[in-house]
Amino acid sequence: MTTDDEQNELTLQEVADELGLHYMTVYRYVRLGMLDASKRGRSWVVTRDDFDAFTAASAEPTERGTAEWDQRLLNRMVAADDAGAWQVVESALTSGMTVSDVYTKMVTPALTAVGEQWRDGKIGIAEEHAASQIAYRIVARLGPRAARRGVKRGTILLGSTATELHSLPLSIAADLLRLEGFEVIDLGANLPPESFAQRAAVTNALIAVAIGVTAPDQDDEIRNTVAALRDATDSPILVGGRGVGNLTADDLGVDAVAASAEDAVGIIERLLSEE
Numbered sequence: 001m002t003t004d005d006e007q008n009e010l011t012l013q014e015v016a017d018e019l020g021l022h023y024m025t026v027y028r029y030v031r032l033g034m035l036d037a038s039k040r041g042r043s044w045v046v047t048r049d050d051f052d053a054f055t056a057a058s059a060e061p062t063e064r065g066t067a068e069w070d071q072r073l074l075n076r077m078v079a080a081d082d083a084g085a086w087q088v089v090e091s092a093l094t095s096g097m098t099v100s101d102v103y104t105k106m107v108t109p110a111l112t113a114v115g116e117q118w119r120d121g122k123i124g125i126a127e128e129h130a131a132s133q134i135a136y137r138i139v140a141r142l143g144p145r146a147a148r149r150g151v152k153r154g155t156i157l158l159g160s161t162a163t164e165l166h167s168l169p170l171s172i173a174a175d176l177l178r179l180e181g182f183e184v185i186d187l188g189a190n191l192p193p194e195s196f197a198q199r200a201a202v203t204n205a206l207i208a209v210a211i212g213v214t215a216p217d218q219d220d221e222i223r224n225t226v227a228a229l230r231d232a233t234d235s236p237i238l239v240g241g242r243g244v245g246n247l248t249a250d251d252l253g254v255d256a257v258a259a260s261a262e263d264a265v266g267i268i269e270r271l272l273s274e275e
């Protein structure tokens with residue numbers, strides 16, 4: 001007996017037959033995130049809807065050509081396909097994307113889409129967690145490529161509030177700042193204010209402290225963290241991340257609010273020139 005789902009699914013061999021392609025070509029499309037597929041037991045299957053979407057997309061080239069990197073990465077992340085996700089990143093790097101581009105044009109939009117799919121009930125917590133783990137492994141592999149040789153522009157201490165659990169955005173922001181020549185110490189999420197402050201007090205060549213917040217309703221926690229940091233250091237303090245929402249620097253008692261890691265670079269340069 002077959003379920004409705006099974007009737008609407010194609011094996012990779014069936015896809016290959018319908019398209020007149022070799023099985024391995026179709027398998028490559030899947031592993032490169034070009035054709036959406038999921039595991040059924042030990043085999044990959046493609047839903048009829050995804051097959052139709054793939055053939056429609058192949059028929060009319062999009063504005064961005066065939067390399068819709070963020071979408072391809074998203075497909076592999078949601079399918080919990082770690083090796084395939086890395087293959088997409090490697091292909092993007094080979095085609096000339098920079099590490100910074102991979103973070104801002106692929107990993108961040110893919111994670112944003114994962115968050116939206118989870119919020120809209122299209123994927124469950126397990127898929128969201130699996131996708132996030134894959135993102136972590138991508139960050140780990142990209143990390144060495146974000147290191148810059150030579151004299152550093154000073155140290156930025158990066159951390160979070162005690163109730164913030166999102167550490168991935170911090171890791172990504174850290175690498176984006178490293179790519180701009182800063183030394184970055186990333187203390188991660190879930191950080192007690194007094195520990196953050198103690199580390200700030202003993203950090204050499206500290207030019208700024210950045211607090212990253214992604215979860216909503218962190219206002220009071222941010223203020224607690226800022227109060228502890230102000231007692232420990234005279235360095236400027238900035239706050240960044242989507243959890244800041246509409247809060248201003250004045251609301252939070254900090255020197256600046258940065259919408260993105262790219263913005264943070266200009267803000268830190270401005271704050272240093274004002275000192």
Ligand code: B12
Binds near residue numbers: 119
């Ligand atoms: C992975 C994930 C998790 C994982 C985190 C794993 C980890 N170790 O990081 C887990 C499962 C723990 C989690 C938990 C929760 N999550 Co969550 N999560 C995500 C997800 C899918 C990806 C986050 C991510 O890494 N994004 C990639 C980063 C790089 O993108 P970004 O945040 O846009 O960052 C950019 C800028 O903001 C900036 N930036 C970021 N940080 C910093 C720091 C500094 C200093 C600077 C300068 C700049 C900067 O630079 C980036 C590049 O430009 C997002 C979806 C999304 N839209 O991001 C939801 C999301 C952030 N989560 C959300 C929610 C609601 C939660 C929970 C409350 C769910 C719950 N009910 O329990 C909890 C919060 C727990 C807590 N108190 O922290 C919401 C937040 C909504 C909001 N802020 O209003 C989101 C947006 C999902 C959604 N669409 O609703 N989550």
